Amino acid sequence: MVSTATKIGNFDFDNCLMNAAGVYCMTREELAEIDASLAGSFVTKTGTLEARDGNPEPRYADTLLGSINSMGLPNKGFDYYLDYVTELQNQPNSKNHFLSLVGLSPAETHTILKQVEASDYTGLVELNLSCPNVPGKPQIAYDFETTTEILTEVFSYYTKPLGVKLPPYFDIVHFDQAAAVFNQFPLTFVNCVNSIGNGLVIDDETVLIRPKNGFGGIGGDYIKPTALANVHAFYQRLNPSIQIIGTGGVKSGRDAFEHILCGASMVQIGTALHQEGPAIFERITNELKAIMSEKGYEKIEDFRGKLNYIEA
Template identity: 85%
Template sequence: MKIVTFYFVILKEDLMVSTATKVGNFTFDNCLMNAAGVYCMTKEELAEVEASAAGSFVTKTGTLEARPGNPEPRYVNVPLGSINSMGLPNNGFEYYLDYVIELQNQPNTKNHFLSVVGLSPEETHTILKKVQKSDYEGLVELNLSCPNVPGKPQIAYDFETTTDILTEVFSYFTKPLGVKLPPYFDIVHFDQAAAVFNQFPLVFVNCVNSIGNGLYIEDESVVIKPKNGFGGIGGDYIKPTALANVHAFYQRLKPEIQIIGTGGVKSGRDAFEHILCGASMVQVGTALQKEGVTIFDRITKELKEIMAKKGYETLEDFRGKLHYIDR
């Protein structure tokens, strides 16, 4: 009898537990993927993620023209995460657009996310109109949250501008589109942002980008050069903020707008918590930068072990089912 019971546990963990997921009409064998900005600058880096256990990849946020970004040092690993002020270095959106089109025409390819943004509303529309006319059939992410371009505010903190941009975008853009968001910190801002997003046929929102304009000091000096050391904070520092944003939007957005959870993910437990708060997919950023693409195997294994222990066979068994203290 003991032998039969042991065999059942192995069978359940290995064959019944699945981390597959769905965003819009797109399916993914695994809910884990990279966060934009990590392992996505070049085709070679994207190919590494493509060949890994990750269920998908998102490209580096592409602008209308290629950008060198901010001066270095602009990214530094710190004990509980990272600080960066990259300044949107990228090879131009057409570089990434061409690559995802190339991949989608290959057999057994994964579904992908193309991340884009303009340095002005006009540039954003120019980019999206070209994507609309292209042969690309995957998901598109409009990054409304870059915190590290000097002189450029985060679009998503301006609800009027966000509404204007999305209104015009959806007057011509018919492909599946989502938005990358900065962290919000006030309940009323969750309410106001959700009211904006619920007006539009968005497929997903991605919560969150790094917490903008943090400062890390070693001895008597800042550790990055741009903006006198001010930069976006990632890693362990931001997980509670990321979880709060994921769950706040899960509570407020219409069901057809799904959530990608990003922030502080370095273990299966971290991924589990993002899904528990309502995420359909989970992105790995700082930890991926530190550990490399083998992290997807490790986190997937840890997540499956947690699911098996709790008796969950699919992500839908626990997605969004965060418990509250009622008494």
């Protein structure tokens, strides 16, 4: 019997597929749709200390090979999402979930995490170190010194399961440096990757989105090779106790299979979920199971991380 069940830390999931933060996760109603689907879990919209309207419209556009967006972190405030996941965890037979959050400054991040630490929520938290679409704010995870400072302080008080959402890295030395930082801390997982920042897509003579004169994060087919490289690079470099969630360019069972082959324990779907809706989880799960069955794999651990190289 082929199974796509998986684990992240001490948490079990019936299916390794879920949404990516930012898609189908703004409201309780959207999250409930994901929860009712074949997805193994959901992650909430990245919540900030206060609710945010985000950037002006149009701020998302589908493109020939994926999408471009500059959302500006619209969300209902982290309390909204914390209340919901806490409510769900107390229901019988509830799935395990991920709470995504970030502060607009290190001080805000610590304020939020301290409130989560003091709360009744015992599930997984994803600290988003890869918000590329807030004007004037750099991506935290590209600054290794700041990342180290933030995580050092976080783990001085935070005792619950915590992972980080990462932007894509593009240089081998940056994989080495980033892994050296993350290996210092008791992280439960890393999530690779957020969108590739500051792309530009043009229709005729005009940009597709309004914020930042059209510059935005690129998702979909464009980013799968970059996402796979990041998943595998960190699989090779991180402590085995730090698991990997693969995100980027997943729209078929084959795409999910490749993320797992590169080392992902769980796989998130973003652009394709936005385009197809929650029914996508059933389709991709069936496609993934068909590939596994054809290859004789009964569970994802049979092939996770077992990417083949071409020998010299």
